[in-house]
Amino acid sequence: xxxxxRFPAFNRQGVLAIYRFEMARARRTLWQSLxxxxxxxxxxxxxxxxxxxxxxxxxxGVAYGAFxxxxxxxxxxxxxxxxxxxxxxxxxxxxxxxxxxxxxxxxPLEMVLGYVxxxxxxxxxxxxxxxxxxxxxxxxxxxxxxxxxxFLVLTATTFSLFGFIIGIWAKGxxxxxxxxxxxxxxxTFLGGAFYSIDMLPGAWRTFSLFNPVVYLISGFRWSFxxxxxxxxxxxxxxxxxxxxxxxxxxxxxxxxxxxLKS
Amino acid sequence: MDRAAHVEAAPAISIAGLAKTYASGLQALKRVDLxxxxxxxxxxxxxxxxxKTTLISVVCGIVTPTAGRVLVEGHDIVRDYRxxxxxIGLVPQELHTDMFESVWGTVRFSRGLFGLPPDAxxxxxxxxxxxxxxxxxxxxxxxxxxxxxxVLIAKALAHEPEILFLDEPTAGVDVELRRDMWALVxxxxxxxxTIILTTHYxxxxxxxADRIGVVSKGELIVVEEKTTLMKKLGKKQLTLxxxxxxxxxxxxxxxxxxxxxxxxTELEYTFLASEERAAIPALLRRLGDLGVAYKDLNTxxxxxxxxxxxxxxxxx
Ligand SMILES: Nc1ncnc2c1ncn2[C@@H]1O[C@H](COP(=O)(O)OP(=O)(O)OP(=O)(O)O)[C@@H](O)[C@H]1O
Ligand SMILES: [Mg+2]
Numbered sequence: 177x178x179x180x181x182r183f184p185a186f187n188r189q190g191v192l193a194i195y196r197f198e199m200a201r202a203r204r205t206l207w208q209s210l211x212x213x214x215x216x217x218x219x220x221x222x223x224x225x226x227x228x229x230x231x232x233x234x235x236x237g238v239a240y241g242a243f244x245x246x247x248x249x250x251x252x253x254x255x256x257x258x259x260x261x262x263x264x265x266x267x268x269x270x271x272x273x274x275x276x277x278x279x280x281x282x283x284p285l286e287m288v289l290g291y292v293x294x295x296x297x298x299x300x301x302x303x304x305x306x307x308x309x310x311x312x313x314x315x316x317x318x319x320x321x322x323x324x325x326x327f328l329v330l331t332a333t334t335f336s337l338f339g340f341i342i343g344i345w346a347k348g349x350x351x352x353x354x355x356x357x358x359x360x361x362x363x364t365f366l367g368g369a370f371y372s373i374d375m376l377p378g379a380w381r382t383f384s385l386f387n388p389v390v391y392l393i394s395g396f397r398w399s400f401x402x403x404x405x406x407x408x409x410x411x412x413x414x415x416x417x418x419x420x421x422x423x424x425x426x427x428x429x430x431x432x433x434x435x436l437k438s
Numbered sequence: 439m440d441r442a443a444h445v446e447a448a449p450a451i452s453i454a455g456l457a458k459t460y461a462s463g464l465q466a467l468k469r470v471d472l473x474x475x476x477x478x479x480x481x482x483x484x485x486x487x488x489x490k491t492t493l494i495s496v497v498c499g500i501v502t503p504t505a506g507r508v509l510v511e512g513h514d515i516v517r518d519y520r521x522x523x524x525x526i527g528l529v530p531q532e533l534h535t536d537m538f539e540s541v542w543g544t545v546r547f548s549r550g551l552f553g554l555p556p557d558a559x560x561x562x563x564x565x566x567x568x569x570x571x572x573x574x575x576x577x578x579x580x581x582x583x584x585x586x587x588x589v590l591i592a593k594a595l596a597h598e599p600e601i602l603f604l605d606e607p608t609a610g611v612d613v614e615l616r617r618d619m620w621a622l623v624x625x626x627x628x629x630x631x632t633i634i635l636t637t638h639y640x641x642x643x644x645x646x647a648d649r650i651g652v653v654s655k656g657e658l659i660v661v662e663e664k665t666t667l668m669k670k671l672g673k674k675q676l677t678l679x680x681x682x683x684x685x686x687x688x689x690x691x692x693x694x695x696x697x698x699x700x701x702x703t704e705l706e707y708t709f710l711a712s713e714e715r716a717a718i719p720a721l722l723r724r725l726g727d728l729g730v731a732y733k734d735l736n737t738x739x740x741x742x743x744x745x746x747x748x749x750x751x752x753x754x
Pocket of ligand 1: 438460461462464466484485486487488489490491492493531
């Protein structure tokens with residue numbers, strides 16, 4: 177029937193099919209994916225920015241309301257990337273439709289590009305929506321837009337990769353919620369999303385330096401206001417290191433077929 | 439012979455020494471060897487848990503084999519997986535569907551996944567062939583079970599495969615749809631598609647298949663042309679309804695190994711379909727000579743089902 181004996185070296189159509197499928201899934205749940213985070217963020221501004229912020233002095237020369245914007249964006253980026261990407265791959269495993277992707281001429285790299293690419297895209301869009309929402313409440317300025325975009329994309333991609341790993345590892349819906357709830361949320365709150373870690377007492381400050389999220393938020397905030405808790409180079413290095421760690425884990429998963437193939 | 443010619447001449451599927459032991463320790467396949475010819479309809483029969491789905495899953499890349507080698511039109515399913523998989527369409531046994539997708543969306547997805555550019559005309563043809571065209575904008579979850587099964591077939595045909603696996607395509611399908619399905623399979627075969635199907639309906643294999651393989655406990659115990667299998671193992675039975683009941687088979691009929699049945703009112707003669715020859719006329723002549731009167735006679739040929747049951751129980 178078909179004359180194509182040679183298969184192209186890169187299955188572009190396959191990547192696009194997965195990507196579009198995942199984006200369509202997001203469109204069907206547009207309400208949850210965008211409106212909920214926007215409302216939550218607005219509430220943060222009302223509570224932290226207006227109610228508490230009015231009693232707080234500036235942090236590093238930035239008004240408190242504006243100071244928390246990068247942290248809030250990161251918080252949303254972490255949780256949305258994780259839940260989007262983990263759900264995106266867990267759902268076909270759960271319903272059994274994964275059989276089709278596994279039986280298709282799609283390489284592991286192409287599969288990751290499709291699933292993780294879509295999840296990261298959604299997170300970046302969400303981050304920008306939150307940024308737009310923030311400008312209604314507080315004056316936001318961005319000193320280094322290029323770096324801001326770089327941190328945004330890199331973090332969204334890294335956490336989507338991480339989410340992809342969780343989605344493959346999870347044996348049930350509870351486990352899908354487990355890591356974001358038990359690990360990411362505390363790390364984010366303790367990672368300086370709402371304060372500068374310089375504001376912490378000495379021992380806690382040292383302790384915070386073991387929290388990888390501190391570096392992500394610090395670097396991201398630097399791209400906005402030019403102030404940082406830790407060096408920018410260190411922030412970037414830590415983000416890249418985390419990215420490479422996730423990449424290595426995904427590579428191992430596909431090499432062993434872990435929880436994808438019996 | 440150069441490589442291209444070698445691939446050209448290769449069988450549709452060639453399986454050698456294939457074994458699969460699941461992580462649970464269960465040995466689902468024990469050294470299976472099998473060649474599927476191009477353009478044939480091959481039926482895999484076997485009781486529940488025999489290993490049919492496992493065999494199909496290995497060929498399609500869903501299950502990693504423990505040992506052995508599989509070539510699809512000459513392409514190794516591991517080293518050359520892209521070429522191998524792009525030729526195969528799979529309709530799984532379970533109804534795995536994306537509930538919230540539309541019929542059209544899901545077949546378009548399948549075609550893209552297999553690396554082909556969109557082709558609305560082809561997809562329309564496939565959907566019309568399966569009487570799904572009117573349902574193309576419906577969400578899959580609103581369809582009935584039989585229609586979902588057809589959606590899975592449409593997905594498998596979206597990338598114009600040369601080899602089609604149908605894992606129990608007619609399970610839970612009504613008689614009319616089953617006939618439709620058979621007609622579709624024949625049309626596909628006419629277009630040159632190789633078809634491997636598993637089924638529990640023996641009549642289906644009898645009706646459709648060119649060759650039949652019987653799997654039992656992870657082993658392929660028989661692979662045979664359907665007609666040969668029927669001839670070799672098929673039994674025939676001649677039943678004579680007697681005018682007067684008998685208490686014993688007359689000594690003069692000993693060479694036919696007859697059996698008295700139904701309270702002595704029937705005489706049964708069972709023989710292999712392959713060795714019919716002149717046995718019946720001779721028997722009837724002898725009955726006449728002995729003065730045994732009968733009012734009616736009928737013959738019965740055992741179906742594939744009887745053969746199948748015999749084969750599998752011999753192994754048990
Ligand atoms: N993922 C798995 N993990 C462990 N054991 C499995 C797995 N899948 C199948 N098995 C076992 O392997 C054996 C063969 O199963 P398989 O599904 O291949 O049988 P089958 O011939 O398709 O049966 P059926 O006619 O019921 O569909 C069974 O004993 C089954 O329990
Ligand atoms: Mg099966």
